[in-house]
Amino acid sequence: MFDFSTRISGEQPVRIVLPEVAPRNDTKVILRRLWRGRSFIALSALFMVAVAVALLGLIPPRYTSSIQILVDPSDLRVVENDVNARQPQADSGVSIAESQVRVIQSDNVLRRVIAKMHLDQDDEFVLPDGNNATLNWIKGALGMLPPPGSRNPVNIALDTLQNRLSVRRAERTFVIDVSVQSRDPEKAAQIANAIGDAYFAEEAAARTDTARRASDALAGRLASLKRDVEQAEDAVVRYREDHKLVASSGRLLTDQQLGDLNQQLVTASIKTAEAKARLDQARRMRSSDPSTALPEMLQSLEMQALRQQYATLSRNTAELATRLGERHPAMAEQYAQQRDLQRLIQREKERIIDTTQKDYDRAAASEAAIRGSLDRVKNETASSDRAYVGLRELERTLEARRGVYEAYLKRAREASEQERLNTTNVRIISAATPARQRTFPPSPKIVLPLALVLGLLLGGAIALALGADSDRRQTQRASVRPAASFRAADA
Numbered sequence: 001m002f003d004f005s006t007r008i009s010g011e012q013p014v015r016i017v018l019p020e021v022a023p024r025n026d027t028k029v030i031l032r033r034l035w036r037g038r039s040f041i042a043l044s045a046l047f048m049v050a051v052a053v054a055l056l057g058l059i060p061p062r063y064t065s066s067i068q069i070l071v072d073p074s075d076l077r078v079v080e081n082d083v084n085a086r087q088p089q090a091d092s093g094v095s096i097a098e099s100q101v102r103v104i105q106s107d108n109v110l111r112r113v114i115a116k117m118h119l120d121q122d123d124e125f126v127l128p129d130g131n132n133a134t135l136n137w138i139k140g141a142l143g144m145l146p147p148p149g150s151r152n153p154v155n156i157a158l159d160t161l162q163n164r165l166s167v168r169r170a171e172r173t174f175v176i177d178v179s180v181q182s183r184d185p186e187k188a189a190q191i192a193n194a195i196g197d198a199y200f201a202e203e204a205a206a207r208t209d210t211a212r213r214a215s216d217a218l219a220g221r222l223a224s225l226k227r228d229v230e231q232a233e234d235a236v237v238r239y240r241e242d243h244k245l246v247a248s249s250g251r252l253l254t255d256q257q258l259g260d261l262n263q264q265l266v267t268a269s270i271k272t273a274e275a276k277a278r279l280d281q282a283r284r285m286r287s288s289d290p291s292t293a294l295p296e297m298l299q300s301l302e303m304q305a306l307r308q309q310y311a312t313l314s315r316n317t318a319e320l321a322t323r324l325g326e327r328h329p330a331m332a333e334q335y336a337q338q339r340d341l342q343r344l345i346q347r348e349k350e351r352i353i354d355t356t357q358k359d360y361d362r363a364a365a366s367e368a369a370i371r372g373s374l375d376r377v378k379n380e381t382a383s384s385d386r387a388y389v390g391l392r393e394l395e396r397t398l399e400a401r402r403g404v405y406e407a408y409l410k411r412a413r414e415a416s417e418q419e420r421l422n423t424t425n426v427r428i429i430s431a432a433t434p435a436r437q438r439t440f441p442p443s444p445k446i447v448l449p450l451a452l453v454l455g456l457l458l459g460g461a462i463a464l465a466l467g468a469d470s471d472r473r474q475t476q477r478a479s480v481r482p483a484a485s486f487r488a489a490d491a
Contacts, residue, residue: 029471030464037463041456048455052447061438062164063185065192069176069199071100072425097174100426104167104178104199110158112198117191120153124183125160165195175429185434192432203426211415218412225405232398239391261374268367275360282353303348310341 034041073093103109119125166179178195182188317334324330441447 029467033467033471034460034463036470037459037466040462040466041459044459044462045452045455048451048458049448052451053444056441056444056447059441060183062181062183062440063188063435063437064179064181064439065185065188065432065435066177066179066430067192067196067428067432068430069100069104069178069196070427070429071097071174071176073097073174093174097169097176101167101169101176103202104176104195105162105165106202107158109195109198109202110161110165111154112201113191113194114154114157114161116194116198119157119161119191122157124187125157126153127156161191180432181439185436189432189434196428196431200426215412215415218408218415222405222408222412225401225408229398229401229405232394232401236391236394236398239394243391258374258377261370261377265367265370265374268363268370272360272363272367275356275363279353279356279360282349282356303345303352306341306345306348310338310345313337313341 073096114120161180164181166181167176169176178192180188180192180195182191313334317331317338320328320334321331
């Protein structure tokens, strides 16, 4: 209730009573205003639905195709000595996978895709410049027109492809999702698959380039190492020639001679001892009875024949002595024959003893010669050993340089072979296929109900605003009528 009072000199103040107005937040008032503006609400809803339908028809649709790439942090162990041998730690697998995400998004990979798919000639990825000079001038004034140096179709296609490319790694996995948007679902699938192929090609090229650089570096070092080995070999050869150190089969000739002479000396000593034993035994049997058994060394063929004759003659003599007696004249001839055979046997014994003596002398002389040669070789070996100290030092240097050279040569060949190998343990586990539904704009099942709700809300807001304005005007008119009636009554 409002109380307006005006003081006039000589008169009582006049009090005007206005009708009560319902509160603005009253639910009945809101519903009454919405009902009165129901036409605005309906028109607004229809308008928003029409706008949504028009936008759905005007906005070109976009389709998304995706591939999934599995990046295993542990590479394939194809060769034992890999150039880029990865030994991932427990927490480095995620870093490797995230790095591969960056590689997929890199310009090198995307430029391969642009070259393969000819995206620099596609109007979808390279928008042609407009021919409207006024519009181009306005864009240039607003800074929206790119400078001439950045209008390369490849760069424009690269920027467009980067905006339409989405690469992310699923949480707690080594799987990378690569998504590409395009107006054509078939083109989107082709670009996604091309990105996978380009990524593999880039990885293979990087591995090949790394192996090639390692191989070139090793090959450049091999020339110097080979020169060092040749210098060490020349030093060894000159040292051998200067000190007369002749080697055969990896051993010095004096060492071989010393070993051979030692073995020969042992053999000669054994032969000398055997010859000495035969000579002593033969000398002891010199005056023995012819019928006595002789040692094997005295059993020559002639000796055996003589002893056989002597045995036969002795048996015959004994028989004649039994029949004729010892004093018979025939016995004298038998005894004479026995003495002749004894002289022959003794002469054969002397001959065998002389032969044994000569064998012993030869064996002793041979042993003495071998001992002399051994002493000479020992003296030569002593002097060679002193010179061999320097030779061993040179040979150790040669072996060290040769080992390094052979290791570098083997590693260079391995690196050269690894240029043709791809040991990355990365594969596509899901290839891209044409999408059946568009990604943008959303489906009419979502857009139209949302546009209807927005239209209803917008119409309701307009109806409430118009209703509030109408109520305010009615209140103003109601407050003006009592004041006019009072002024008329006063007049």
